[in-house]
Amino acid sequence: xxxxxxxxxxxxxxxxxxxxxxxxxxxxxxxxxxxxxxxxxxxxxxxxxxxxxxxxxxxxxxxxxxxxxxxxxxxxxxxxxxxxxxxxxxxxxxxxxxxxxxxxxxxxxxxxxxxxxxxxxxxxxxxxxxxxxxxxxxxxxxxxxxxxxxxxxxxxxxxxxxxxxxxxxxxxxxxxxxxxxxxxxxxxxxxxxxxxxxxxxxxxxxxxxxxxxxxxxxxxxxx
Amino acid sequence: xxxxxxxxxxxxxxxxxxxxxxxxxxxxxxxxxxxxxxxxxxxxxxxxxxxxxxxxxxxxxxxxxxxxxxxxxxxxxxxxxxxxxxxxxxxxxxxxxxxxxxxxxxxxxxxxxxxxxxxxxxxxxxxxxxxxxxxxxxxxxxxxxxxxxxxxxxxxxxxxxxxxxxxxxxxxxxxxxxxxxxxxxxxxxxxxxxxxxxxxxxxxxxxxxxxxxxxxxxxxxxxxxxxxxxxxxxxxxxxxxxxxxxxxxxxxxxxxxxxxxxxxxxxxxxxxxxxxxxxxxxxxxxxxxxxxxxxxxxxxxxxxxxxxxxxxxxxxxxxxxxxxxxxxxxxxxxxxxxxxxxxxxxxxxxxxxxxxxxxxxxxxxxxxxxxxxxxxxxxxxxxxx
Numbered sequence: 001x002x003x004x005x006x007x008x009x010x011x012x013x014x015x016x017x018x019x020x021x022x023x024x025x026x027x028x029x030x031x032x033x034x035x036x037x038x039x040x041x042x043x044x045x046x047x048x049x050x051x052x053x054x055x056x057x058x059x060x061x062x063x064x065x066x067x068x069x070x071x072x073x074x075x076x077x078x079x080x081x082x083x084x085x086x087x088x089x090x091x092x093x094x095x096x097x098x099x100x101x102x103x104x105x106x107x108x109x110x111x112x113x114x115x116x117x118x119x120x121x122x123x124x125x126x127x128x129x130x131x132x133x134x135x136x137x138x139x140x141x142x143x144x145x146x147x148x149x150x151x152x153x154x155x156x157x158x159x160x161x162x163x164x165x166x167x168x169x170x171x172x173x174x175x176x177x178x179x180x181x182x183x184x185x186x187x188x189x190x191x192x193x194x195x196x197x198x199x200x201x202x203x204x205x206x207x208x209x210x211x212x213x214x215x216x217x218x219x220x221x222x223x
Numbered sequence: 224x225x226x227x228x229x230x231x232x233x234x235x236x237x238x239x240x241x242x243x244x245x246x247x248x249x250x251x252x253x254x255x256x257x258x259x260x261x262x263x264x265x266x267x268x269x270x271x272x273x274x275x276x277x278x279x280x281x282x283x284x285x286x287x288x289x290x291x292x293x294x295x296x297x298x299x300x301x302x303x304x305x306x307x308x309x310x311x312x313x314x315x316x317x318x319x320x321x322x323x324x325x326x327x328x329x330x331x332x333x334x335x336x337x338x339x340x341x342x343x344x345x346x347x348x349x350x351x352x353x354x355x356x357x358x359x360x361x362x363x364x365x366x367x368x369x370x371x372x373x374x375x376x377x378x379x380x381x382x383x384x385x386x387x388x389x390x391x392x393x394x395x396x397x398x399x400x401x402x403x404x405x406x407x408x409x410x411x412x413x414x415x416x417x418x419x420x421x422x423x424x425x426x427x428x429x430x431x432x433x434x435x436x437x438x439x440x441x442x443x444x445x446x447x448x449x450x451x452x453x454x455x456x457x458x459x460x461x462x463x464x465x466x467x468x469x470x471x472x473x474x475x476x477x478x479x480x481x482x483x484x485x486x487x488x489x490x491x492x493x494x495x496x497x498x499x500x501x502x503x504x505x506x507x508x509x510x511x512x513x514x515x516x517x518x519x520x521x522x523x524x525x526x527x528x529x530x531x532x533x534x535x536x537x538x539x540x541x542x543x544x545x546x547x548x549x550x551x552x553x554x555x556x557x558x559x560x561x562x563x564x565x566x567x568x569x570x571x572x573x574x575x576x577x578x579x580x581x582x583x584x585x586x587x588x589x590x591x592x593x594x595x596x597x598x599x600x601x602x603x604x605x606x607x608x
Contacts, residue, residue: 045606054504054602075508082506089605093501097239098232107505109228138239 002028002051002162002194007060009046009217020046021057021217026210030065030161031192033185033207037200038214044198047214048164051196052085053077065161082110086155086193088165088184093151094139100150101126101135107158125153129183145176152184156193163188165197174203181207229511233518236495243491244523247484251527251585252534254480255577258473259535262573264547265469267565269462272558276458277451278424279340279561280400282307283431285454286421287447298421298445300437302429305338307331307422310415316360316405317377318368325364327378328420329409338424340561341395348372348391351408358387359406362394378407383414396557423448458558473580481584485591492516492592499596500604509597516596520589521582528578536574539567 009021020043028034038044049055051062053069062069064084072080086107094103104125108118126132129149134142142150148168155163168184169177185207188195197204205211213221237244277283282305286298295306310329315322332351336342342350349372351357358378360370370376374389387407395401409415425434431450438445452459492499499512507515546564553559596604 045602049602052504054605055600078506078508080506081504085506087501087504089501093497093605095232095498095501096495097235097498102235106228106232109225110506112225 001030003063005061007050007057007062009050009057019217024219026212026219026222028194028196028210030194031189032209033188033195033197034210034212035204035208036196036198036212036214039200042214043217044214045166048166048196048198052087052164053080084161086160086163088151088155088163088168090167091171094147096139099136099138100131100142103150104153104157107154111158121157125157128187129153144171145180148172148180156187156191159191161194163193163195165195167199168197169199169201169204177201178203229515229518233515233522236519237522240491247487248523248527250480250484251524251581252531254476255528255531255581256534256538258476258577259532259573260538260567261472262469262576263539263567263569264565265465266568266570266573269465270568271562271565272458272462275559275561276455279395279397280422281451281454282422282424283451284423284425284434284448286423286445288418289421289447290444291417291419293444295421297443298423302426302434304424304426305334307334307338309420309422311420312380312416315379316364316368317379318370318374321368323364323368325403325405328404328406329413329415330406332408339422343561344395345391345393350391351406353408354410355408356385356387356410357390357407359391359393360389361401361404362392363402364405365392380414396560473576477580477584481588485588488520488588489592489595492595496596496604500601503601504605512596513593516593517586517589520585524582524585528581532574532578536569539569542567
């Protein structure tokens, strides 16, 4: 379970302070897909950063599978991200120097998986996400949809408990976006990966188990 | 830590950005190749200065006041190329009622011609012939007593007088030789002193201190043997100065190149900083990120060093075959009195110092990009990138 309580994040801007998140609280069950809907600047990315331990809140707590992420030391937060977390960023954000296969392998090698397990897992993901034909392709030669699928495969390769996706469909057309969301949802459910997706793409709503409306750093509604 | 992962990733980063990698490698290898050649050239200059200074007359080891009981053959060790025996006799030279005191050095002309450059410094007449009653005068003495080749002069040694034919006049450019020495062959009837001087020419690469120890160990009375480094402190200092200048040059050139590379590499890293941010987001630690960046710099440096050293060696080899003639700039320099043909010499230092210094500087060059990536939060890098 992912549980956030009274999470607040304030950024200094010049001499003033800007409240980006204010008393955000919600709870996502294991294996569920939570959707954070909100306009640009509503605090979605900051919220994901705080959940993933990329940023620290000034107030409140982030509890992921019984671990207080906000209380972890830098090294432990690194380990937490390495083992328990997967990220899918907007526009893929693959490592451009590595082929699709190598991108997917990366978190597995990082987590010291055996060669055999890496081979099997990568083969499974390439097959499952229909990426076999582009396995050896470099990111620059992939279509946006393929790049996002590779990014998703990389995000879930090491079997994390939580996948954070920031605008994963923003750079895709509606049909490709829906295909990707459908694949992400199906695979996450199969592998019981909790997903938190920040988006303003309302096409994804049918896949969500929980919908949170974020506006000016506050949760305005929960469905 | 999975080192092979970082190594493979570093290689991939460099290969994908092959244009930048090539330019940086070219810069480093060009600097290293140039420095390998410059150090080899400096070695060659030092060699020729030593060769000129010792080969002219004194040899690499000089012996003075050696007893006649010690024969030149006894000094012929495996590392010795030649031992030239000389007898220095205080004498008076008389020509047309003009007198001049000097040291007459009785020599074996054939051996001298075979091993020293002295005979090349004759400016009028010819060199001495074995066993003849001949004399070779220095220019100053010849002018003072008004003598020219073909004249006959009197050489007075103690109570003995010898008629000697002037066959040549020499000028070496070395004060100690040009002021108060004259040469004659050892001839029949010449009364020799009880001691002799030795000019010992050793084989290339011989360590002079070990050579001297070898002489001492063999039980010979060789207290009078001294290496050229003691006899020519001016040359020793010049060579040390040469070394210092070259080392400073190595540091300056590589320092400047490294600064350029650091800037270029920082741009190289900044242009893909978002990827480093993603790696950090995936749980890659700051240390691992630093290692990844350093590995890229080290790999580039290793490849560039190998190419640079090879290019430097090839240049040294190609110039080393014909030599580089510096005689236009050294005609009035006594350290180049016999020859100014420089043969660049590759030494272990010449091949190792530039890559080693470059490797040291490459870590300095990596420090800035590492700091750029490690000092920022992953989320800031991603959002700014």
